Amino acid sequence: MEPVRLRELAGRSDRRCLNTATLGYREPVAVTAQRAAAAGFGWITPWRREIDEGRPARDAEAIRAAGLRVRSYCRTSYLAHDSEAARRQAIDDNRRALEAAAALGARELVAVVGGLADGSRDIDGSRAQILRGLEALMPAIETTGVKIALEPLHPFYAADRSLLNTIAQAQAWCETLDREGRYFGIAVDAYHVWWDPLLAPAIAGAGPRVRAFHVSDWLRHTQEPLLDRGMMGDGVVDLKRLRAMVEATGFDGPVEVEIFSRDRWWKEDPDVVLRTCRERLETVC
Amino acid sequence: MEPVRLRELAGRSDRRCLNTATLGYREPVAVTAQRAAAAGFGWITPWRREIDEGRPARDAEAIRAAGLRVRSYCRTSYLAHDSEAARRQAIDDNRRALEAAAALGARELVAVVGGLADGSRDIDGSRAQILRGLEALMPAIETTGVKIALEPLHPFYAADRSLLNTIAQAQAWCETLDREGRYFGIAVDAYHVWWDPLLAPAIAGAGPRVRAFHVSDWLRHTQEPLLDRGMMGDGVVDLKRLRAMVEATGFDGPVEVEIFSRDRWWKEDPDVVLRTCRERLETVC
Numbered sequence: 413m414e415p416v417r418l419r420e421l422a423g424r425s426d427r428r429c430l431n432t433a434t435l436g437y438r439e440p441v442a443v444t445a446q447r448a449a450a451a452g453f454g455w456i457t458p459w460r461r462e463i464d465e466g467r468p469a470r471d472a473e474a475i476r477a478a479g480l481r482v483r484s485y486c487r488t489s490y491l492a493h494d495s496e497a498a499r500r501q502a503i504d505d506n507r508r509a510l511e512a513a514a515a516l517g518a519r520e521l522v523a524v525v526g527g528l529a530d531g532s533r534d535i536d537g538s539r540a541q542i543l544r545g546l547e548a549l550m551p552a553i554e555t556t557g558v559k560i561a562l563e564p565l566h567p568f569y570a571a572d573r574s575l576l577n578t579i580a581q582a583q584a585w586c587e588t589l590d591r592e593g594r595y596f597g598i599a600v601d602a603y604h605v606w607w608d609p610l611l612a613p614a615i616a617g618a619g620p621r622v623r624a625f626h627v628s629d630w631l632r633h634t635q636e637p638l639l640d641r642g643m644m645g646d647g648v649v650d651l652k653r654l655r656a657m658v659e660a661t662g663f664d665g666p667v668e669v670e671i672f673s674r675d676r677w678w679k680e681d682p683d684v685v686l687r688t689c690r691e692r693l694e695t696v697c
Numbered sequence: 698m699e700p701v702r703l704r705e706l707a708g709r710s711d712r713r714c715l716n717t718a719t720l721g722y723r724e725p726v727a728v729t730a731q732r733a734a735a736a737g738f739g740w741i742t743p744w745r746r747e748i749d750e751g752r753p754a755r756d757a758e759a760i761r762a763a764g765l766r767v768r769s770y771c772r773t774s775y776l777a778h779d780s781e782a783a784r785r786q787a788i789d790d791n792r793r794a795l796e797a798a799a800a801l802g803a804r805e806l807v808a809v810v811g812g813l814a815d816g817s818r819d820i821d822g823s824r825a826q827i828l829r830g831l832e833a834l835m836p837a838i839e840t841t842g843v844k845i846a847l848e849p850l851h852p853f854y855a856a857d858r859s860l861l862n863t864i865a866q867a868q869a870w871c872e873t874l875d876r877e878g879r880y881f882g883i884a885v886d887a888y889h890v891w892w893d894p895l896l897a898p899a900i901a902g903a904g905p906r907v908r909a910f911h912v913s914d915w916l917r918h919t920q921e922p923l924l925d926r927g928m929m930g931d932g933v934v935d936l937k938r939l940r941a942m943v944e945a946t947g948f949d950g951p952v953e954v955e956i957f958s959r960d961r962w963w964k965e966d967p968d969v970v971l972r973t974c975r976e977r978l979e980t981v982c
Binding site for chain 1: 812813817818819820824851852853855856857860862863865866869891892893894895915916917918919920921922932933934935
């Protein structure tokens with residue numbers, strides 16, 4: 413790959429985003445926002461469990477008061493199910509998520525699309541259900557002005573969380589659903605995609621579809637891939653190389669830290685976690 | 698996909714192969730071979746730990762006496778390392794494995810190529826080391842007459858076991874190393890590849906390169922992907938669909954059962970395991 417000049421992250425809170433999962437959802441989002449702002453983050457990506465979706469304006473105001481902007485909103489509910497009723501329910505639920513995202517001022521709703529329908533071995537059929545579910549959300553995307561960022565998840569999750577597992581597949585889905593790029597984009601999460609032998613061409617091919625870039629690290633001897641992510645620099649991912657690929661597409665959003673780490677970072681003092689994240693953003697990302 | 702008439706497995710011991718990992722290496726290979734033959738398997742794929750490589754003729758004779766043929770031999774040692782000496786040592790070791798495979802009458806040595814070199818984040822560099830290691834084995838493949846079957850492993854193992862993670866990648870490596878198909882083939886293991894969105898075209902593209910087909914099952918809520926594989930039919934993989942893809946390439950070898958299951962099947966009576974495998978081969982594979 414050609415050497416690429418990475419954007420400067422030091423001193424640029426506008427290029428740093430905290431995904432609240434990093435702190436383990438231990439405190440109200442208003443507190444998390446204050447801590448994030450104090451640690452030099454300019455953006456926040458909250459999770460639905462933290463937001464009172466009946467009155468999102470209050471949480472939006474708390475985040476704004478802390479001096480942060482909302483980047484994305486996490487996340488959709490799964491779209492493949494064993495009954496039409498369950499599929500419709502998921503679509504309705506995701507519509508509400510888009511509305512809440514709009515009220516928060518988020519740019520996009522992150523989509524974790526779901527795995528195989530319950531009890532099913534029909535991988536093509538479940539993928540087709542997911543595509544139909546995404547298509548059904550297009551009017552709500554239009555109304556709310558909030559796009560959906562499709563996030564390919566590591567293939568470890570194919571059965572139970574996501575049948576979308578590579579950037580190239582996400583790009584193909586975007587092209588199928590939305591040739592002009594008005595509705596769907598792609599979230600590139602280093603943890604999920606670092607292993608992909610076709611990563612560089614896939615990211616280049618996704619081009620302006622890339623709407624989010626998440627970092628953490630893959631620990632060499634990961635035992636449990638859901639809640640054992642590493643802090644940037646503690647694992648095997650060459651994050652600078654990955655960021656270079658992402659920035660070569662023209663992506664100019666913040667680098668978003670998202671670390672699920674039940675036994676290590678979720679037990680650490682939140683301010684220590686945030687200080688470490690910021691330092692690592694400036695040294696290894 | 699077009700409906701494909703699957704080969705008949707019932708009553709065909711020549712189409713059933715036992716990979717000895719399925720029994721957890723609890724008994725000498727001579728005993729395992731007798732059990733496998735009694736359960737209706739015509740082929741066996743042993744592991745290096747079971748074979749006395751100083752005098753493989755004795756194990757070969759025991760397997761033959763049980764009425765079995767050796768299909769493949771498991772497996773190579775890893776090829777990416779942090780020193781030239783360690784890389785050379787791995788190549789020497791794999792050369793010995795090819796010689797033992799030949800003495801056993803195996804058709805191919807299965808390659809698990811290794812992950813990132815120790816302490817490295819250089820994924821391209823480690824892949825290049827692996828390719829050079831495979832290339833260095835070509836004279837020994839020529840001499841022994843035993844091919845190497847490259848086995849893509851699930852991306853979960855990319856860091857520490859294998860930077861070869863998809864069928865398409867294996868096919869690309871084969872084309873790079875060996876355009877005429879004299880040295881390298883591909884082992885398709887359902888557990889490792891079932892999730893791949895490009896699986897059907899990749900297997901079709903691999904065509905006559907496919908030299909082995911391994912089955913087990915992916916349990917829906919897998920917690921630990923090394924030793925928690927499911928018995929065929931207990932998980933989410935549509936094994937008939939996968940076998941149809943493999944057989945459409947012209948593959949006419951046996952279906953090989955390989956189940957790593959520390960807490961379930963390795964604790965079960967070996968004859969019960971084998972009976973269950975055979976029954977599932979005839980019903981769900």
